[in-house]
Amino acid sequence: MTEPTSLSLSACSHLPIPFNTSPEPLELIAQGAESLLYKTTFLFPSQPAALKIRPVKKWRHPTLDKRLTRARILAEARVLVKLSGEGIAVGGGGRKVKDPKKGNGVVGGMRGLVPAVLGLDWEGGWLVTEWIEGGTVKEAIYRVSRARTMGGSGVGLSGDAVVEELRGLLRKMGEVVGKLHACGVVHGDLTTSNMMLRPFGTASPQSSKPEGHDEASAQLSTGPAPDVDQPKSTSRSQTSLEGDIVLIDFGLAxxxxxxxxxxxxxxxxxxxxxxxxxxxxxxxxCVLDAYAHGEGSGMNGKAGKTVIRKLEDVRMRGRKKSMLG
Amino acid sequence: METIVLPHLPDHHLHVCLFVKVHNAQFLRQQLLDGNVDFEYAFLDAAVLLSRQHVLAACFRAINDMLQDRLKSKNVHSEIVFSLSPNNNISDSFRRFGVSEITTEILAVKVGNDQMQVEEHLRKHVEGQAVPFTDEILTSIRNEARIQRAYRVETSSDQADAFIIGSMALKGS
Structure with a gap:
């Protein structure tokens, strides 16, 4: 990920309790308009976790600020917990929005495809979720895109093989979005930086080895067929697009x-x-095709095709339906 | 007896001891009902505990709520029992997750205090066999049906850990 920025104790003083006095490392990973994302630990010193903090906005009226922070933290957490309970909880994990138009009901559930909620404090304005190993889909695509530019020279993957891998990755993206929609949730901010590519075998937070996942993915990957000149395992994992896609950042879901x-x-x-x-x-x-027809997609029925048709309308007019705002 | 320091909460050591074959649960429960200050522990029914993570999530929430002065129950120890529950009913949470008269596997949790003192006191008053607090032992003593009922899940609770811990964290929202 990004260069870790360890914070000194005094720099933590703006953080909510109990993180303001914490001796644990808090690495600032990303900063958005609304929130700060830290990599830290939670519950176990060995278990990495993502801490999302929505700091107080001093220019807002305090009561309004509290309400907005609370509503946004809770909206995000509720969606994540609902998704983790899909197909598990009695009554469907709060599946109150049951889709009457759901395709043929192939919903594998979203457990493991979104980060697990470990803790939150809607008054303090923080949410801790499981840490997802691996990098973003964006980084992965950039990586293979560079390999594609270099062609067969030195990297060991021909252009065609790279495109095939990319197609596979994009199909997985379509399938996971299809599953999400079938669970009655829209993400609100789908980008390739809000999708993680988690190497196989690094799923459980307690058994994950933060350092060793590159090796693990290299060992686990069966190797694509046109793997011409058998590159070293390091360069294999450099271009490998294998792994599960995990959706992150449900702040706008x-x-x-x-x-x-x-x-x-x-x-x-x-x-x-x-x-x-x-x-x-x-x-x-490929994304749209897998969304509407993909094996793992929850939308591989009539519902998926209806959405794709609707997408044509949206393309014609843009994201906003109402022309008033 | 194990002492656990939760990340971010260095001043609130957890002294944790798992007992099996306990045969004086009735006495322990009575001390809690009488409000005996020497028995300020969270006595959890280990049959409804999923994993160490499950327990620690409840402890983190209870301690955090104590630090913010928003305990819903008497003290941080009763709050740990309450934190395990996915709903807001305090007496219901004690019934489901606390010690009952017939409980035989008990996890005792004490926040703060001296480890030696806690260990000595527990070993003296809990008539049972102390075993290590591990996921393997918790798995071997857990009552799947009771966990499923408490958290309203219909699959094996191993798959439901994220949903269960998430529901606890959202409780009261």
Missing amino acids: TQSVSDEDRAVDLYVLERAFGSTHPREEELFA
Whole structure:
């Protein structure tokens, strides 16, 4: 990930209790408009965790600020817990928004495809989730994109093989978004930086080996067929796109089963993908195809096709339906 | 007896001891009902505990709520029992997760205090066999049906850990 920035005790004083006095390392990983993301530990010193803090906004009225922080922390946590209980909880993990138009009901559940919630404090404005090993899908695509540029020279993967791997990755993206939608949730901010590619075998937080996942993925990968000149295991894991896609950052997620909302979710991803990965843009059709037809997608029925049709409308007019705002 | 220091909570050591074959649960429960200050422990029914993580998530929440002055129950120890529950009913949480008269496997948790003192006191008053507090032993003594009922899950609770811990964290929201 990004260069770790360890904070001294005094620098933590703006953090909410109990993190303001914590002796644990808190590495600032990312900073958005609304929140700060730290890598730290929680419950076990050996278990990495993601701490998302929504700091107090001093320019807002304190009562309003509290309410907004509370509502946003809870909305995100509720969606994550609902998804982790999909197909597990009695009554469907709060599956109150049951999709009447769900395809043929192939919902494998989202457990393991979103981070688990470990703790939160809606008054303090923090949420701790499981740490997802691996890098973002964005980084992975950049990596293979570079390999593609270099062609067969030195990297050991031909251009065609790279494109095949990319197609596979994009299909997995479509399937996971299909599953998410089938669970009655739209993400609200689908981008390739909000998708992690977690190497196989690093799923459970307690058994994960933070340092060894590159090796693990190299050992586990069966190797693509056209692996011409048998590259070293390090360069293999450099270009490997194997692993599970895990969706992160549900800060803008909402519970909805409407075709419109689902189509907008896909549209946001399509636009983000096109501008982040212009070289791969023509491959995006794989995402939509897997969304509507993919094996693991929960939308591989009529519902998926309806959403794709709706997406055409959204493309014509843009994300906003109402022309008033 | 094990002392656990939760990340971010260095000043609140947890002294934890798992007992099996306990045959004086009735006495222990009575001390809690009488409000005997010498028995300020969280006595948890180990049959409804999923894993170390499950227990520690409840402890973290209880201690954090204590630090913020928003305990819903009498003290941090009763709050640990309450924190395990996915709903807001305090007496219901004691019934499901606390020690009953017939409980035979008990996890005792004490926040703070001297480890030696706690260990001595527990060994003197809990008539049972102390065993290591490990996921393996918790798994061997857990009552799957009771966990499923308490958290309203319908699959093996091993798969439900994320949902269970998440539900505890969201409780009261």
